[in-house]
Amino acid sequence: MNIQDNVIMMDHGSGGLTSDRLIRDRILPVLGNPLLDKLGDGAVFDVAGSRLAFTTDGYVVDPIFFPGGSIGDLAVFGTVNDLSMCGAKPLYLSCALIMEEGFPLSDLDRILSDMAGAAKRAGVAIVTGDTKVVAKGAADKIFITTSGIGLVNGTPFDGRSIVPGDKIIVSGTLADHGCAILAARENLVISDGLVSDTAPLNHLTAAMFESGAAVKLLRDPTRGGLATILNEIAENTQLGVRVHEAAVPVRNEVTAFCGILGIDPLYVANEGKLVAVVSADDAEKLVKTMRNHDLGRDAAVIGEVTPAGLAPVTLVTRIGGERIIPMLTGEQLPRIC
Amino acid sequence: MNIQDNVIMMDHGSGGLTSDRLIRDRILPVLGNPLLDKLGDGAVFDVAGSRLAFTTDGYVVDPIFFPGGSIGDLAVFGTVNDLSMCGAKPLYLSCALIMEEGFPLSDLDRILSDMAGAAKRAGVAIVTGDTKVVAKGAADKIFITTSGIGLVNGTPFDGRSIVPGDKIIVSGTLADHGCAILAARENLVISDGLVSDTAPLNHLTAAMFESGAAVKLLRDPTRGGLATILNEIAENTQLGVRVHEAAVPVRNEVTAFCGILGIDPLYVANEGKLVAVVSADDAEKLVKTMRNHDLGRDAAVIGEVTPAGLAPVTLVTRIGGERIIPMLTGEQLPRIC
Numbered sequence: 001m002n003i004q005d006n007v008i009m010m011d012h013g014s015g016g017l018t019s020d021r022l023i024r025d026r027i028l029p030v031l032g033n034p035l036l037d038k039l040g041d042g043a044v045f046d047v048a049g050s051r052l053a054f055t056t057d058g059y060v061v062d063p064i065f066f067p068g069g070s071i072g073d074l075a076v077f078g079t080v081n082d083l084s085m086c087g088a089k090p091l092y093l094s095c096a097l098i099m100e101e102g103f104p105l106s107d108l109d110r111i112l113s114d115m116a117g118a119a120k121r122a123g124v125a126i127v128t129g130d131t132k133v134v135a136k137g138a139a140d141k142i143f144i145t146t147s148g149i150g151l152v153n154g155t156p157f158d159g160r161s162i163v164p165g166d167k168i169i170v171s172g173t174l175a176d177h178g179c180a181i182l183a184a185r186e187n188l189v190i191s192d193g194l195v196s197d198t199a200p201l202n203h204l205t206a207a208m209f210e211s212g213a214a215v216k217l218l219r220d221p222t223r224g225g226l227a228t229i230l231n232e233i234a235e236n237t238q239l240g241v242r243v244h245e246a247a248v249p250v251r252n253e254v255t256a257f258c259g260i261l262g263i264d265p266l267y268v269a270n271e272g273k274l275v276a277v278v279s280a281d282d283a284e285k286l287v288k289t290m291r292n293h294d295l296g297r298d299a300a301v302i303g304e305v306t307p308a309g310l311a312p313v314t315l316v317t318r319i320g321g322e323r324i325i326p327m328l329t330g331e332q333l334p335r336i337c
Numbered sequence: 338m339n340i341q342d343n344v345i346m347m348d349h350g351s352g353g354l355t356s357d358r359l360i361r362d363r364i365l366p367v368l369g370n371p372l373l374d375k376l377g378d379g380a381v382f383d384v385a386g387s388r389l390a391f392t393t394d395g396y397v398v399d400p401i402f403f404p405g406g407s408i409g410d411l412a413v414f415g416t417v418n419d420l421s422m423c424g425a426k427p428l429y430l431s432c433a434l435i436m437e438e439g440f441p442l443s444d445l446d447r448i449l450s451d452m453a454g455a456a457k458r459a460g461v462a463i464v465t466g467d468t469k470v471v472a473k474g475a476a477d478k479i480f481i482t483t484s485g486i487g488l489v490n491g492t493p494f495d496g497r498s499i500v501p502g503d504k505i506i507v508s509g510t511l512a513d514h515g516c517a518i519l520a521a522r523e524n525l526v527i528s529d530g531l532v533s534d535t536a537p538l539n540h541l542t543a544a545m546f547e548s549g550a551a552v553k554l555l556r557d558p559t560r561g562g563l564a565t566i567l568n569e570i571a572e573n574t575q576l577g578v579r580v581h582e583a584a585v586p587v588r589n590e591v592t593a594f595c596g597i598l599g600i601d602p603l604y605v606a607n608e609g610k611l612v613a614v615v616s617a618d619d620a621e622k623l624v625k626t627m628r629n630h631d632l633g634r635d636a637a638v639i640g641e642v643t644p645a646g647l648a649p650v651t652l653v654t655r656i657g658g659e660r661i662i663p664m665l666t667g668e669q670l671p672r673i674c
Binding site for chain 1: 431442466
């Protein structure tokens with residue numbers, strides 16, 4: 001028997017196919033319930049007549065400081081964004097720190113300051129927390145787990161109303177976060193232009209809701225990138241997704257960086273971008289609304305939902321060919337968030 | 338300048354004086370807000386007319402399996418108990434796993450099974466989660482952070498109504514969890530009687546509320562033990578607390594184990610016990626109610642609130658002397674939860 005069948009491997013944390021199998025084959029059969037089984041960015045439920053969203057994420061990013069941010073604002077924005085993708089207004093966050101003995105207090109101060117700034121920018125409060133310390137070598141510097149509660153007005157997006165013809169929109173350029181982390185980790189000083197996009201999306205999503213556009217699903221393409229989200233949409237709807245390469249916004253520095261390293265930007269993590277599925281009639285209106293917002297100025301329609309085809313997700317290339325975009329296999333960039 | 342002033346030390350995670358200073362001197366000045374500043378077992382706030390409690394804890398216990406439980410049920414019960422101490426009925430939990438590459442999947446299965454059993458016993462659902470993997474050596478086996486949401490009926494216990502004469506009650510024997518962990522970690526096979534008390538207290542607290550007794554404060558004496566909770570009560574009320582050694586329930590095996598190792602059971606962690614402050618008139622009634630419950634059968638009045646004296650917390654010994662019970666300094670037992 002292969003050792004890989006018996007132990008946790010790096011790609012169990014990739015957000016891709018192996019993560020998905022770990023969750024579906026080992027976790028859901030034991031812990032599953034109707035809310036957990038949905039595997040959304042968070043759970044949505046009613047408490048005493050209020051519809052709430054609840055989410056959690058552990059942050060283990062390496063390095064803890066990188067161009068554009070740190071583990072501190074990542075931990076706040078990531079949870080704010082997961083709540084926003086549930087159609088919720090983020091309200092309250094919790095924060096659990098696990099630190100290694102010997103971790104510099106000056107680094108902790110910087111991270112706390114980043115968390116405070118991020119909470120202020122997103123308009124949320126960190127209201128409860130926990131601090132644990134483990135011996136030197138038992139953890140790598142600092143891990144932060146944030147959870148969040150948000151208030152949902154109206155029906156949560158569950159994607160059930162998605163039909164062929166619906167448009168796929170992204171809110172801006174892809175792969176910025178993952179490339180910034182990789183360049184910082186490996187000290188690859190290729191360009192000053194590799195900066196994380198970590199940002200709170202709740203103000204953008206609020207503007208999108210207010211526009212009245214028929215948004216059917218929101219997801220943030222973090223671990224596993226756009227490709228993973230599109231495959232999940234195809235799988236959950238039992239429909240197809242077709243994306244047009246020429247329409248996908250990627251910054252030139254990122255395209256060059258990915259080209260050199262042989263990485264596909266469609267699989268690279270983002271931390272301040274969203275994917276929306278919207279009815280075709282409302283797509284242009286929604287893009288216009290998003291472009292009026294600082295975090296949506298590069299928003300674009302990148303593709304559409306199709307009837308189920310030979311492959312769940314396909315990409316129409318710049319030269320007019322079509323290739324399959326499969327689920328991520330293996331681990332492309334560990335500890336990206 | 339001393340290195341200890343510049344880096345995280347083990348006793349920053351002790352739950353005692355150094356933890357308290359880290360939180361008050363470094364975290365609250367940056368992240369503080371009226372809810373976080375209360376430093377309770379969780380935060381209590383209103384959302385759309387509902388009063389909710391919200392809490393989080395990271396679990397780094399070593400070993401991950403021990404007599405009486407595992408990191409899995411500890412992570413569920415700990416968060417259930419924190420919500421219960423807020424006067425809330427626990428409803429929904431989140432779970433974020435951080436695992437080390439190479440962690441055995443059989444151990445993960447066992448932990449997930451324990452979490453499922455614990456959630457069932459407590460009557461809560463784990464509704465959202467996250468899974469991260471770090472390279473071998475970047476974390477010690479598995480860390481679990483759970484957060485929880487509960488519904489508060491009535492006014493949360495903030496201890497403001499505590500007056501001299503109020504009674505201090507504990508729900509059962511002290512120091513069982515910490516001693517079980519220490520014995521398991523060091524392979525000290527001294528007695529079969531060292532078993533963790535990890536258990537969900539929400540059913541017990543529900544019975545306590547239903548009794549109508551004037552409960553003024555509930556706390557669970559985890560890290561730092563009973564001594565830490567009593568010092569926090571004294572500090573927050575600016576009153577004194579006097580405890581009678583002969584009244585404090587400690588199992589014989591635990592007394593013997595602590596005696597051999599020179600540990601004071603008042604500072605050792607519990608994971609299925611609570612401390613209640615109640616008006617003197619209701620104390621006996623409340624103890625009787627608690628003793629009717631499986632998890633409260635050793636409940637006892639152990640002391641009383643006094644006017645502020647020379648020391649915040651004192652212990653009347655079996656031979657009639659009185660000694661000061663200070664805040665925990667240093668780290669007695671790391672990674673106890």
